[in-house]
Amino acid sequence: xxxxxxxxxxxxxxxxxxxxxxxxxxxxLVKDKKTGKPIPAHFIQEVTCEHNGxxxxxxxxGAAISKNPYLSFKFKGAKAGDTLKLSWVDNxxxxxxxxxxxx
Amino acid sequence: MIxxxxxxxxxxxxxxxxxxxxxxxxxxxxxxxxxxxPSAAFEAKSVDGALDALMGSHQLEGSDKIAxxxxxxxxxxxxxxxxxxxxxxxxxxISIIAEQNAAPLTASFILGANTEAFVSTRxxxxxxxxVIAVVKANGKxxxxxxxxxxxxxxxxx
Numbered sequence: 001x002x003x004x005x006x007x008x009x010x011x012x013x014x015x016x017x018x019x020x021x022x023x024x025x026x027x028x029l030v031k032d033k034k035t036g037k038p039i040p041a042h043f044i045q046e047v048t049c050e051h052n053g054x055x056x057x058x059x060x061x062g063a064a065i066s067k068n069p070y071l072s073f074k075f076k077g078a079k080a081g082d083t084l085k086l087s088w089v090d091n092x093x094x095x096x097x098x099x100x101x102x103x
Numbered sequence: 104m105i106x107x108x109x110x111x112x113x114x115x116x117x118x119x120x121x122x123x124x125x126x127x128x129x130x131x132x133x134x135x136x137x138x139x140x141p142s143a144a145f146e147a148k149s150v151d152g153a154l155d156a157l158m159g160s161h162q163l164e165g166s167d168k169i170a171x172x173x174x175x176x177x178x179x180x181x182x183x184x185x186x187x188x189x190x191x192x193x194x195x196x197i198s199i200i201a202e203q204n205a206a207p208l209t210a211s212f213i214l215g216a217n218t219e220a221f222v223s224t225r226x227x228x229x230x231x232x233x234v235i236a237v238v239k240a241n242g243k244x245x246x247x248x249x250x251x252x253x254x255x256x257x258x259x260x
Contacts, residue, residue: 014219027227029205045140056215057222062145064201064209064227066182072223075215 004098008084015078015102017049017057019071019086027063043091044069050085051078051102078102145208150200153208154237157198158244163237166191166245171236172223173251180228180253187236189220189245196239197222202248203232228253 006019021044028041047059047069056075078084080102087097144156154161172186187197197220198211209226220238228234233248 054215054217056218058139058213059222059224060140060145060211060213062206062209064204064206066225066227070184070223070225072186073212073214073218074221075218077217 002098003096004086004088006084006086006098006100008078008100008102010078010080010102013076014074015051015076015084016074017072017084017086019047019049021047021069021071021088021096023067023069023088023090025063025065025067025069041091044088045091047071047086047088049073049087051075052082141211144211146206147208148206150202150207150235153200153206154198154244157208157211158196158237158239160244163244163246166238166247169236169238169245169247171234171247171249173234173249175250176252176254177228178254180230180255182225183228183234183251183253184223184225185234186223187221187238189236189238189240191220191238191240191245194220194238194240198237198239199224199226200235200237201226201228201232202235204229 003022004019008015008017023044024042026039026042030039032039041063043063044061048055049057057073082102083099084102085097085099089095141157144153147153147156151161168190170188173183177183185199194214196211196213199209200207201209210224212222231252234251235246235248237244237246
């Protein structure tokens with residue numbers, strides 16, 4: 001699965017990470033227009049990002065994060081070529097993760 | 104997100120305490136409970152309830168060191184870009200709250216030791232509301248808010 005697009009760029013001491021995840025982020029409040037039945041909640045609950053094995057960010061999300069979530073943050077102490085790992089877990093237990101090199 | 108039975112159930116249990124709400128949610132939908140995910144905070148129906156469950160307190164101190172970047176008018180409530188920057192030393196966590204959403208807590212970001220107090224994401228908003236950023240630093244909660252007008256709600260229905 002390739003649900004994650006991630007880009008990490010270092011400028012001076014600060015690395016900026018931008019990530020885009022493909023996910024429906026269903027709230028459970030929306031009804032299917034054809035059947036009239038509610039679409040069950042299906043949303044990412046936790047996103048974690050590690051730099052060289054150290055946790056740099058843990059995002060706890062509710063269903064009110066937009067579909068195909070976007071996330072950006074900054075951290076210090078990384079250099080070009082370092083590995084950054086991003087993973088997510090949703091409320092159905094599905095998950096994905098990816099690794100990228102900081103450029 | 105949650106069916107009516109649980110809604111009623113949680114209303115009682117949130118009042119009774121975050122712990123019982125977490126247990127209650129666990130009993131009804133075991134697969135939803137992850138070790139770290141604070142379901143009681145995300146299912147709380149009020150800002151205070153969510154903060155109590157998440158941070159253990161809703162004592163907020165207004166701060167001009169937190170900046171929220173969000174549109175004044177969001178045409179589509181399903182996608183509202185929100186960025187929060189804090190210039191508070193020792194910031195440990197940033198939470199983003201949409202006050203008028205059915206479940207106000209949208210996200211909480213726990214920052215690593217070298218992570219700057221900045222996050223950017225996109226949230227859904229049911230209607231015009233204040234967006235509140237809560238920054239936890241040195242055991243205290245600092246906050247600031249910004250009104251976002253929503254033309255079309257984005258929380259379903």
